[in-house]
Amino acid sequence: MNRFYLDVHALQTVPPSNLNRDDTGSPKSSVYGGVPRARVSSQAWKKATRDYFKTKKLLDPSELGVRTKKVVEILADRIHEQDGAIPEPEALELAAAVITATGLKIEVPKRKGSGKKSTAEDAGDEETREAAAQAKYLVFLSARQLDGLARFAVEGAADIAEFLKDKDNKARVKQIADTRHSVDIALFGRMVADSTDFNVDAAVQVAHAISVHRVDNESDYYTAVDDHNKDTEPGAGMIGTVDFNSATLYRYAALGIHQLAANLGEGLQEDESRATPVRRAAEAFVHGFIESLPTGKINTFGHHTLPDAVVVKLRTTRPISFVAAFEEPVRGDLGGHMSEACARLAEYIPDVERAYGDEGSTLTWVLRVGPNTRKLADIGTESSNLGALVASVGQAVAERLEKPE
Numbered sequence: 534m535n536r537f538y539l540d541v542h543a544l545q546t547v548p549p550s551n552l553n554r555d556d557t558g559s560p561k562s563s564v565y566g567g568v569p570r571a572r573v574s575s576q577a578w579k580k581a582t583r584d585y586f587k588t589k590k591l592l593d594p595s596e597l598g599v600r601t602k603k604v605v606e607i608l609a610d611r612i613h614e615q616d617g618a619i620p621e622p623e624a625l626e627l628a629a630a631v632i633t634a635t636g637l638k639i640e641v642p643k644r645k646g647s648g649k650k651s652t653a654e655d656a657g658d659e660e661t662r663e664a665a666a667q668a669k670y671l672v673f674l675s676a677r678q679l680d681g682l683a684r685f686a687v688e689g690a691a692d693i694a695e696f697l698k699d700k701d702n703k704a705r706v707k708q709i710a711d712t713r714h715s716v717d718i719a720l721f722g723r724m725v726a727d728s729t730d731f732n733v734d735a736a737v738q739v740a741h742a743i744s745v746h747r748v749d750n751e752s753d754y755y756t757a758v759d760d761h762n763k764d765t766e767p768g769a770g771m772i773g774t775v776d777f778n779s780a781t782l783y784r785y786a787a788l789g790i791h792q793l794a795a796n797l798g799e800g801l802q803e804d805e806s807r808a809t810p811v812r813r814a815a816e817a818f819v820h821g822f823i824e825s826l827p828t829g830k831i832n833t834f835g836h837h838t839l840p841d842a843v844v845v846k847l848r849t850t851r852p853i854s855f856v857a858a859f860e861e862p863v864r865g866d867l868g869g870h871m872s873e874a875c876a877r878l879a880e881y882i883p884d885v886e887r888a889y890g891d892e893g894s895t896l897t898w899v900l901r902v903g904p905n906t907r908k909l910a911d912i913g914t915e916s917s918n919l920g921a922l923v924a925s926v927g928q929a930v931a932e933r934l935e936k937p938e
Contacts, residue, residue: 537849537933539788539815539926541822543840544745544874544906546781549753550836552827553577559750559776563743566860571744571780577827578784579739582818583717585825591817596810598675598715602667605629605639609665611683612690619690627686629666630693634703635682635710636728639666673723675715682709712798716814719796720788736793737786737818738852744780745859745874752776775833781870783859784840786822787852788815790930808934816927819845823900823919841871842909843900844878845922847929850891855881872905879908896929898922 551560553573561572586592599607608628613619619627632639641664674682685706689696696702711731714723722735752774759770794811823843826836846853858881863873886892897913900922916922 535849535933536789536791537847538852539790539819539930540846540848540852540854541784541786541788541819542844542846542855542878543784543823544781544842544871544878545742545784545838545840546871547779547836547838548834549751549777549779550834551775551777551830552836553829560778562748562750562778563741565743565856566862568747568862569749570746570862571748571778571782573742573782573827575739575741577829578742578786578822578825579721579737581825581827582739582821583721585821586717586817589821589824591820592716592813595676596716596813598673598678598718600671600673602669602671603665604637604668604672604674605632605666608632608679608682608686611679612686615683615687616690619687623690624686625665627690627693630697631682631686631706632666632668634697634706636707636731637672637710637725638669638727640669641666670725672725673718674710675713675718677713677715678710681713682706685709714796714798716797716810716817719793719814720818733796734792736789736796738789739822740785740854740856742782742784743856743859745783745877746781746863746865746870748778748780750776750778775830777830777834781863781874783856783874784822785854785856786818787854788818789852790815790933794934806935808931811934812927812931815930816923819926820919820923839902840900841902842875842878842906843922844882844909844912845898845900845926846913847896847926847933848891849894850889853885853889853891855885857881869905871903872908875901875906876908879912882912898925 553561555561561574562569563572564570586597601607605625605628608631609621609624612624612627613621629639686693689702714733718733720735720737723731723733725731754774755772756769757771762770790811793814794807797810797814823840855878858877859874863870863877865873886895898916899909899913900916900919901909916925
């Protein structure tokens with residue numbers, strides 16, 4: 534398959550907030566162009582995007598996965614769903630044996646308040662789940678992989694140890710865990726350090742979002758009054774500080790459609806073409822990445838905003854970030870940053886594509902809000918709303934996938 538990419542660029546203004554904290558509780562930051570910038574890590578926005586798939590119901594639950602250490606418990610539940618005659622303790626034993634057979638490492642966690650590892654026997658039936666083995670690391674498995682492993686466990690339930698001695702069964706259990714990936718695994722990848730053949734190369738690369746201008750963190754001093762204080766008890770019941778900043782962020786992500794197609798394989802459903810699940814996944818990612826928002830300290834700051842400007846490009850050369858348009862920080866002398874940021878992009882994008890010969894092979898869509906973004910209107914085909922943008926991008930992806938090589 535020919536290589537081609539979706540680049541998603543967004544400019545988004547966030548009011549006083551603390552979207553993504555460092556180890557001291559301050560908003561993350563970085564130095565770019567010689568000045569401090571606000572920063573939101575790629576991991577924070579990836580997690581927000583994955584969560585948005587579920588909360589917005591952009592994808593069916595069967596197309597999503599779960600990332601957890603409690604994979605034995607989850608698989609045991611599915612085993613019990615497959616065969617209700619299998620009691621919970623036995624389902625947990627089956628699940629542990631099957632997970633181990635895939636090559637993943639599991640262990641019984643230490644009980645809270647104890648330096649010793651607990652077992653199901655000394656914990657009692659009511660604490661069986663607390664004593665269930667867990668993976669030593671977060672494991673990402675799709676709904677279909679979990680269902681397949683559950684069916685496998687039920688098939689060998691009579692004597693799972695003997696069942697797993699068979700070479701064909703050993704190979705089959707590993708194949709089940711490493712095929713029919715969910716959309717989120719196909720997009721964001723899967724890494725298992727001690728079982729590298731279990732890894733999935735991510736189709737998406739997400740940049741750390743940074744402010745287009747200089748940002749210095751501020752600190753809010755707050756007090757809380759005890760509702761039951763008497764008049765003779767003045768003063769606060771609690772005092773503290775919380776750090777925050779506000780910024781106009783440049784956000785960027787690159788999606789390799791060819792890698793996404795390879796990760797998804799022949800389709801998530803038996804009766805659909807290969808292009809269909811890839812289109813659905815690409816549309817979900819574009820929608821989710823644009824609208825999602827990290828929720829750090831959101832109850833404190835209520836920083837609910839959406840991007841003012843979005844530029845999506847479908848290109849055949851290589852991903853290109855336009856962050857260099859803001860290497861010299863936007864000054865905001867007129868009281869804001871969005872207008873100048875859009876003007877910078879509108880000038881920089883054609884210059885880059887002219888210099889590197891990508892204009893003719895690239896499709897471009899623009900979604901914008903308000904007069905400050907007007908200079909981006911001629912950069913590409915303007916979409917009236919997010920739904921229209923997502924549909925147009927999805928159609929173009931499907932057409933490229935179906936085009937003979």
